Amino acid sequence: MTSRSSKSSGGGSYDAALDYLYTQLPMYQRVGAKAFKKDLTNSLALDTHLGYPHQKFPTVHIAGTNGKGSTSHMIAAVLQAHGLKVGLYTSPHYRDFRERIKINGTYISKQAVVKFVDRHRNAFSKIQPSFFEITVAMAFDYFAACKVDIAVIETGLGGRLDSTNIITPLLSVITNIGWDHMNFLGDTLPLIAGEKAGIIKAGIPVVIGESLPETLPVFEHHSGKKRSSLYLADTRYSVEPVARDLSEVSYLLTGSGHFAGQELTLGALGDYQRLNLVTSLTSLEVLADDCQFLNLRPDAVREGLRNLVGLTRFMGRWQILGTDPLIIADSAHNEPGLQRAMAQLAAYPRKQLHVVLGAVNDKDLTKMLRLLPREASYYFCRPDIPRGLSPTQLMELAANYELRGRTYASVRYALRAARRAAAHEDLIYVGGSTFTVAEVVPRRRGEF
Numbered sequence: 001m002t003s004r005s006s007k008s009s010g011g012g013s014y015d016a017a018l019d020y021l022y023t024q025l026p027m028y029q030r031v032g033a034k035a036f037k038k039d040l041t042n043s044l045a046l047d048t049h050l051g052y053p054h055q056k057f058p059t060v061h062i063a064g065t066n067g068k069g070s071t072s073h074m075i076a077a078v079l080q081a082h083g084l085k086v087g088l089y090t091s092p093h094y095r096d097f098r099e100r101i102k103i104n105g106t107y108i109s110k111q112a113v114v115k116f117v118d119r120h121r122n123a124f125s126k127i128q129p130s131f132f133e134i135t136v137a138m139a140f141d142y143f144a145a146c147k148v149d150i151a152v153i154e155t156g157l158g159g160r161l162d163s164t165n166i167i168t169p170l171l172s173v174i175t176n177i178g179w180d181h182m183n184f185l186g187d188t189l190p191l192i193a194g195e196k197a198g199i200i201k202a203g204i205p206v207v208i209g210e211s212l213p214e215t216l217p218v219f220e221h222h223s224g225k226k227r228s229s230l231y232l233a234d235t236r237y238s239v240e241p242v243a244r245d246l247s248e249v250s251y252l253l254t255g256s257g258h259f260a261g262q263e264l265t266l267g268a269l270g271d272y273q274r275l276n277l278v279t280s281l282t283s284l285e286v287l288a289d290d291c292q293f294l295n296l297r298p299d300a301v302r303e304g305l306r307n308l309v310g311l312t313r314f315m316g317r318w319q320i321l322g323t324d325p326l327i328i329a330d331s332a333h334n335e336p337g338l339q340r341a342m343a344q345l346a347a348y349p350r351k352q353l354h355v356v357l358g359a360v361n362d363k364d365l366t367k368m369l370r371l372l373p374r375e376a377s378y379y380f381c382r383p384d385i386p387r388g389l390s391p392t393q394l395m396e397l398a399a400n401y402e403l404r405g406r407t408y409a410s411v412r413y414a415l416r417a418a419r420r421a422a423a424h425e426d427l428i429y430v431g432g433s434t435f436t437v438a439e440v441v442p443r444r445r446g447e448f
Contacts (some may be wrong), residue, residue, distance in 0.1 A: 014110040017117040018097060021131055042129040043163040046137040049123045053137075053144035057087065058293065059167050060152045060283065063159040063196045064175030066337045067209065067276045070268065070317055071175050072154045074280035077311040078304030079150060080104050082297060087143035087151030089164070091132070094316050094438040101139045105312045108142055116141060132156050136163040150293070160198020170291045172199045172228070173283050174219065175209040175276065178336035189214040197222040205229040205290045209279035229290060233282035239274045246320050248306065251277060258285055258296070267308040270318030270330065272340040277305070316437050318344075321430070325422040326350070327415075329430040329437045333359075335367040341431070342371050350427035354418040357398070358382055358411055358436035361389040368432065369401045376429075377421065378405025381414035383435035411439040 047054060060075060062068045069090050076088040086104055093099035098107035116138050124134065136156075143151045153169070155162040177193045193215035200206050200222045208219050211232045223230040237255040242263060244250070250265040251274060259281060266277055281301075288296035308314050318341075321327040326348070332341040345353075353376040359365055360383065380395040382388040391407035391414075398405075408414035411430075418428045430440055 013114050017114045020117055020121075021097070021134065038161055040161065040163070040166060042127055042133045043136065043166050045127045046123070046129055046133060047140070047166055049120070049127070050137060050141050053140040054167050056144040057148050058150045059169040060150065060171045060173065060287070061155070061164065061167055061169040061199050062152065062173040062175065063155040063162070063199050064173075064209065065178035065192070065196075065334065066332075067175040067272065067279065068154050068173075070273060070276040070314075071173065071209070071279050071283070072152045073308060073312045073314045074266075074268075074276060074305060075173075075283055076152045077308045077314075078280070078284055078301050079152070079294070080311050081300040081304035081307070082294065083300075084149040085147070087139070087146070087148040088312060089136070089139040089143075089151065090154045091135070091156050092434060092438075094434070094441050099313070100135055101142055102313065103143070103146055103148060105310075107313075108138075112142060113138070130163075133163045155199065158198070159196040161195075162199075165199055168201050169199075169204060170293055171283060171287055172201065172204055172206040173209070173279065174199070174206065175279055176336070177210070177212060177215045178334060190218050193218040194222075200226050200228055202226045203228060205231065205286050207231045207233055207279060207283045207286055209233050209275060211235065229286075231282055231286055233279045234275075236282050237278040239278060241271070241274070244269070246323065249273070253281075257281060259298075259301070262298075264302060265306045267306050267310075268314060268317060269320070270341070271344045272332075272337070273317070280305075315441050316434065319437075319441060321440060321442075322419075322428075324424055325419075325426045325428055327419070327428040327430065329441055331434045331437050332431060333363075333368070333433050335371070338368055338371045342373065345427075345429055346373065348427055351423060351425035352377065352427075354379065354422050354426060354428045355405075356381060356411065356414045356418050356428065356430040356436070356440075357394065357405075357432040358391075358414075359389045359394055359432045360385070360387040360435065361393075362387060365389075365394075365397055369398055369403060372398075372401070372403055374402045376403070377418075378403050379408055379414035379418050380405055381408045381411045381436070383411060383433055384439060385435050388435065411436050415440055 062072050076086050079086045088102045101108040153164050155164050174196050206228050236257045239251040239253050242252050248267045253259050288294040316331045319329045332338045355376045356379045358381045380391040382391050
């Protein structure tokens with residue numbers, strides 16, 4: 001994740017606003033646990049100060065261990081294809097802070113960021129919010145000012161205590177539950193599920209993407225207690241890929257949902273996206289049927305899913321960076337995400353596999369490293385954030401799992417070395433952390 005975007009024409013005032021956000025506020029992505037807030041006090045105080053902007057537009061709220069960003073983008077794309085003005089809040093960002101706050105795929109303007117920071121700096125000094133709390137407040141304020149028809153809001157970490165959880169949405173969505181952030185959310189799947197279930201609101205329907213035996217009782221308990229209708233996406237649809245190229249995958253859908261028996265094309269790669277597709281379709285159907293917010297049109301669903309990247313500027317998930325040799329960047333960084341990513345990687349034809357690997361220093365890497373292929377050549381590097389793990393430490397840890405390679409001073413140097421070493425028939429994979437991928441994905445098409 002880069003710390004700056006290009007300078008604005010306002011004499012560096014946008015850079016000054018970013019410096020304030022990055023350096024004066026606790027930011028989890030950069031410094032880790034000490035930036036995590038354990039209640040909603042600051043979020044509620046900011047919301048009161050701003051005049052309750054979150055109450056001025058309807059929302060869809062999305063939590064989960066993996067897939068919540070992809071699901072958020074899919075839902076937003078389809079809503080856009082229906083002609084709606086759609087706000088989208090996601091985190092973290094890859095190359096540009098403004099990726100976090102979009103309306104119909106257009107980033108919040110630099111001027112709007114500067115104006116928000118300057119106008120409310122006195123309030124920030126009194127409330128003492130974190131970086132994430134401010135960015136959530138900025139998003140809500142911006143969406144209200146721009147009069148969006150609906151906003152899709154992704155949680156940052158967890159759900160119950162997440163800064164976004166002051167909203168009462170039309171629909172709550174929980175994609176899945178897996179092992180991640182156990183120091184904050186709990187060390188069992190039911191405990192983690194309980195934290196994610198904190199986004200379930202009284203009388204508001206909830207969609208569960210993957211209904212695991214360990215976690216389904218938790219969601220049934222919380223939804224029953226809140227008298228919220230519960231929909232299980234993985235019992236509504238099954239999907240199988242029937243065609244693919246380097247930009248999209250076509251899936252045949254079976255089951256009981258509206259699109260059962262039909263073929264839909266998704267403008268995103270990665271076999272794990274089939275799970276997010278099922279969750280997104282179920283969510284859209286609930287928005288249409290239970291919430292009566294949407295008149296669901298098959299042509300708009302098809303357009304939204306196929307043109308996912310063009311409509312929302314979706315990036316960083318099984319993204320093709322080059323074809324000679326094939327270069328894939330993917331943000332999977334925890335055990336369940338990497339299991340799926342490595343299974344797909346193993347199926348790709350290649351002569352030699354090169355892995356550009358970077359990680360952060362506050363994660364238990366044992367589960368990640370044991371999943372990585374031993375036959376690959378490794379290029380160990382450090383994401384350019386304070387939490388980045390040194391490449392030497394990463395190489396030493398990886399050696400315990402018979403993963404061999406060399407260290408590099410940066411992600412870009414590591415990728416450059418991999419490209420030099422790779423033959424046309426080889427494959428290069430860039431991953432290990434969202435922040436590793438962030439340093440190599442292009443800001444715009446054709447930049448890489």
